Amino acid sequence: MTGPAFDDPAQVTFEKIQNAARLIKGAVLETPCLPAPRLSQLTGADVYVKYENMQVTGAFKERGALVKLSSLTEAEQARGVIAVSAGNHAQGVAYHAGRLGIPATIVMPVLTPFVKIAATRDYGAEVVLAGNTLAEAKEEADRLAAEKNLVWVHPYDDPHVIHGQGTIAIEMLAQQPDLEVLVVPIGGGGLISGIATAAKALKPSIEVIGVETTLYPGMWGAFYGKEVVCEGATIAEGIAVRDIGRLTTAVVRERVDDILLVSETDIERAINAYLTMLRTIAEGAGAAGLAALLSEPERFQAKRVGLVLCGGNIDPRLLSKIVVRELARDGRLVSIRIDTPDRPGVLGEIATVIGDMQGNVVDVEHHRLFLNVPAKGATLDVTFEAFDRPHGERIVSALRERGFVVRYLEIGERMD
Amino acid sequence: MTGPAFDDPAQVTFEKIQNAARLIKGAVLETPCLPAPRLSQLTGADVYVKYENMQVTGAFKERGALVKLSSLTEAEQARGVIAVSAGNHAQGVAYHAGRLGIPATIVMPVLTPFVKIAATRDYGAEVVLAGNTLAEAKEEADRLAAEKNLVWVHPYDDPHVIHGQGTIAIEMLAQQPDLEVLVVPIGGGGLISGIATAAKALKPSIEVIGVETTLYPGMWGAFYGKEVVCEGATIAEGIAVRDIGRLTTAVVRERVDDILLVSETDIERAINAYLTMLRTIAEGAGAAGLAALLSEPERFQAKRVGLVLCGGNIDPRLLSKIVVRELARDGRLVSIRIDTPDRPGVLGEIATVIGDMQGNVVDVEHHRLFLNVPAKGATLDVTFEAFDRPHGERIVSALRERGFVVRYLEIGERMD
Numbered sequence: 001m002t003g004p005a006f007d008d009p010a011q012v013t014f015e016k017i018q019n020a021a022r023l024i025k026g027a028v029l030e031t032p033c034l035p036a037p038r039l040s041q042l043t044g045a046d047v048y049v050k051y052e053n054m055q056v057t058g059a060f061k062e063r064g065a066l067v068k069l070s071s072l073t074e075a076e077q078a079r080g081v082i083a084v085s086a087g088n089h090a091q092g093v094a095y096h097a098g099r100l101g102i103p104a105t106i107v108m109p110v111l112t113p114f115v116k117i118a119a120t121r122d123y124g125a126e127v128v129l130a131g132n133t134l135a136e137a138k139e140e141a142d143r144l145a146a147e148k149n150l151v152w153v154h155p156y157d158d159p160h161v162i163h164g165q166g167t168i169a170i171e172m173l174a175q176q177p178d179l180e181v182l183v184v185p186i187g188g189g190g191l192i193s194g195i196a197t198a199a200k201a202l203k204p205s206i207e208v209i210g211v212e213t214t215l216y217p218g219m220w221g222a223f224y225g226k227e228v229v230c231e232g233a234t235i236a237e238g239i240a241v242r243d244i245g246r247l248t249t250a251v252v253r254e255r256v257d258d259i260l261l262v263s264e265t266d267i268e269r270a271i272n273a274y275l276t277m278l279r280t281i282a283e284g285a286g287a288a289g290l291a292a293l294l295s296e297p298e299r300f301q302a303k304r305v306g307l308v309l310c311g312g313n314i315d316p317r318l319l320s321k322i323v324v325r326e327l328a329r330d331g332r333l334v335s336i337r338i339d340t341p342d343r344p345g346v347l348g349e350i351a352t353v354i355g356d357m358q359g360n361v362v363d364v365e366h367h368r369l370f371l372n373v374p375a376k377g378a379t380l381d382v383t384f385e386a387f388d389r390p391h392g393e394r395i396v397s398a399l400r401e402r403g404f405v406v407r408y409l410e411i412g413e414r415m416d
Numbered sequence: 417m418t419g420p421a422f423d424d425p426a427q428v429t430f431e432k433i434q435n436a437a438r439l440i441k442g443a444v445l446e447t448p449c450l451p452a453p454r455l456s457q458l459t460g461a462d463v464y465v466k467y468e469n470m471q472v473t474g475a476f477k478e479r480g481a482l483v484k485l486s487s488l489t490e491a492e493q494a495r496g497v498i499a500v501s502a503g504n505h506a507q508g509v510a511y512h513a514g515r516l517g518i519p520a521t522i523v524m525p526v527l528t529p530f531v532k533i534a535a536t537r538d539y540g541a542e543v544v545l546a547g548n549t550l551a552e553a554k555e556e557a558d559r560l561a562a563e564k565n566l567v568w569v570h571p572y573d574d575p576h577v578i579h580g581q582g583t584i585a586i587e588m589l590a591q592q593p594d595l596e597v598l599v600v601p602i603g604g605g606g607l608i609s610g611i612a613t614a615a616k617a618l619k620p621s622i623e624v625i626g627v628e629t630t631l632y633p634g635m636w637g638a639f640y641g642k643e644v645v646c647e648g649a650t651i652a653e654g655i656a657v658r659d660i661g662r663l664t665t666a667v668v669r670e671r672v673d674d675i676l677l678v679s680e681t682d683i684e685r686a687i688n689a690y691l692t693m694l695r696t697i698a699e700g701a702g703a704a705g706l707a708a709l710l711s712e713p714e715r716f717q718a719k720r721v722g723l724v725l726c727g728g729n730i731d732p733r734l735l736s737k738i739v740v741r742e743l744a745r746d747g748r749l750v751s752i753r754i755d756t757p758d759r760p761g762v763l764g765e766i767a768t769v770i771g772d773m774q775g776n777v778v779d780v781e782h783h784r785l786f787l788n789v790p791a792k793g794a795t796l797d798v799t800f801e802a803f804d805r806p807h808g809e810r811i812v813s814a815l816r817e818r819g820f821v822v823r824y825l826e827i828g829e830r831m832d
Contacts, residue, residue: 032448053695279469279728281695312695320736
């Protein structure tokens with residue numbers, strides 16, 4: 001008996017995605033897909049958001065994990081499963097394995113953030129910390145899988161997993177049948193492989209566009225036949241994948257229309273827009289679709305676009321840094337450095353000028369130790385809120401007119 | 417012709433709420449009402465959340481505002497409307513007046529945060545800044561209303577507004593018919609008046625419970641016939657109302673089952689739970705319902721409880737402070753002060769002890785200027801992440817065993 005080649009896209013079918021949709025009903029949330037008028041105003045497209053960050057574990061990964069777990073024989077379920085992940089896949093497998101009473105071992109790199117380890121343990125999985133990278137963790141997982149005869153749950157390169165992720169498209173087109181374009185983040189390619197398969201079957205005219213970060217353009221390289229380098233620290237670690245799937249690559253080549261690359265800055269802007277305009281939390285990977293709209297708005301102009309907000313697991317302190325950086329980029333939070341004579345009353349004078357013009361001082365730092373400061377002088381870093389950029393500039397002009405030497409500090413240049 | 421007395425609860429009827437529901441359909445979002453398993457695990461109740469923070473303006477206020485605006489004659493609409501608000505009511509009125517082409521004047525106290533002024537202006541309203549308090553802003557609004565013959569849009573003490581807010585209950589019981597208890601924040605009382613009227617008409621067995629902060633227990637005082645004091649700085653400024661409504665008080669007395677009071681700490685915990693477990697943003701008032709479940713869990717045990725997450729407009733920087741405080745309360749973020757001899761290598765020694773035990777140092781401050789520090793010594797404030805409280809305590813013990821004098825810093829005691 002010869003099965004299909006591992007990377008034959010014919011293995012991934014709409015019929016199996018429909019079966020997966022029936023299977024997960026009631027166990028995985030049918031998340032809302034709602035119009036987002038404020039994002040429409042921001043981008044010029046007619047934007048709809050599929051809130052996969054509202055899943056129990058905060059990400060879509062539950063769908064594929066549950067379909068895979070359900071496909072196992074009783075004997076396999078009794079032996080248990082193993083997965084390597086520092087992120088959403090870990091929690092998706094742990095949660096549904098826990099629900100179904102299947103023993104799950106999750107191998108994570110030793111430097112995985114505490115909160116992710118704790119969440120995975122809380123769902124009932126055994127967490128093994130091994131290696132400094134995912135590749136090293138994978139080595140330990142290979143050893144454990146062989147030793148204990150565990151079943152692998154791959155995060156993307158598995159037809160069952162892809163069929164599970166594809167259920168998102170069935171829901172989206174039932175909830176918003178008029179969608180014309182779906183914009184889908186790509187890590188290993190499981191999500192977009194499932195979505196493209198189901199969406200094109202349901203509505204052949206629909207466009208399916210993938211998004212990767214410029215730092216990890218693996219699927220883009222495969223799609224366009226270019227050599228690429230995948231490296232660097234990205235805010236979208238959920239799609240920072242070096243080894244894209246073989247099966248997913250075949251499916252993407254056959255069924256996806258295009259792949260766009262987005263910058264870190266666009267991803268930050270998108271996270272901020274979700275937070276401040278939609279009051280919802282997107283992790284970097286989850287915001288990649290919106291980042292594509294911000295980066296190439298003309299391409300999506302006036303089209304009905306469905307964004308898959310695929311995950312919301314981001315460190316809240318990172319989130320707050322992003323918000324502050326966006327305020328600074330918009331000119332609504334202004335940081336300046338003022339060289340002052342070190343005498344009483346100077347701070348009061350500066351604060352009064354800013355306050356009288358309705359600037360709102362939020363932070364002051366006073367330094368006397370810098371080597372470039374005259375021994376009798378000091379520098380003062382002042383951060384204040386302004387209505388907008390021109391308002392902030394008027395305040396700075398007023399300070400200069402009073403004789404102060406003022407320069408703008410760049411984002412990240414302040415001492416903190 | 418004599419109409420009903422202003423405070424006759426018979427003016428507020430289920431039939432009119434049904435009419436309001438038809439009226440707002442398509443113009444106000446039918447927000448999701450979804451199970452929240454992680455909140456169920458946290459509280460012991462069976463929790464469902466109505467996401468009113470997903471409205472365009474981030475709060476339920478749009479419903480009542482639209483119903484009121486639609487009730488005006490053409491002549492009144494042409495003259496325009498006026499409202500006093502520093503918060504969600506301002507945006508709700510401004511947004512729907514803008515949509516309908518009705519001129520809107522919103523009077524806000526002069527110290528209203530920039531972001532709220534800007535949002536209200538962006539929806540097309542004329543914003544007038546006047547007075548230091550809402551009461552003083554109201555005086556200016558009275559003057560403007562008389563001068564320009566504008567129609568008042570009251571935030572809660574108006575039957576049209578109440579009917580609009582009541583549409584939430586119709587949606588909730590259609591989305592989750594098995595709910596047994598609704599928990600509803602109370603500011604002036606408009607939201608709960610509408611919800612109680614509709615919910616009891618649809619399902620007489622349902623319990624409707626209001627929530628106020630202990631700092632502003634106005635409706636609780638009216639309900640139980642007690643003298644109360646309303647004052648203080650609360651994180652739930654959306655329900656910090658001194659002058660509760662006359663009509664709403666009459667409706668609440670007749671149709672609401674109980675009112676609970678919650679502390680600032682419970683509200684902070686609830687905001688944090690929404691953020692970290694549901695990846696959604698609740699402002700203080702929006703989180704009050706969950707705060708009640710956290711504060712009196714036994715009362716809601718195993719019941720199917722619907723929480724109205726009524727608003728999500730909170731300063732993101734405040735949000736990040738709350739998250740950090742919660743980590744500290746849980747013992748997962750530990751701040752300690754160490755008196756050290758001021759010699760090279762001490763910081764390295766301390767950081768090594770913490771790191772070897774898998775604590776993660778996130779902040780260090782070094783002080784030599786405190787008056788209580790010996791002239792040759794220094795204090796070091798170190799903040800590190802721990803897995804949990806016992807882990808943090810083991811690290812502190814290890815430092816003490818090395819001879820360091822260590823004490824825990826309370827939340828807020830650090831220099832920043």
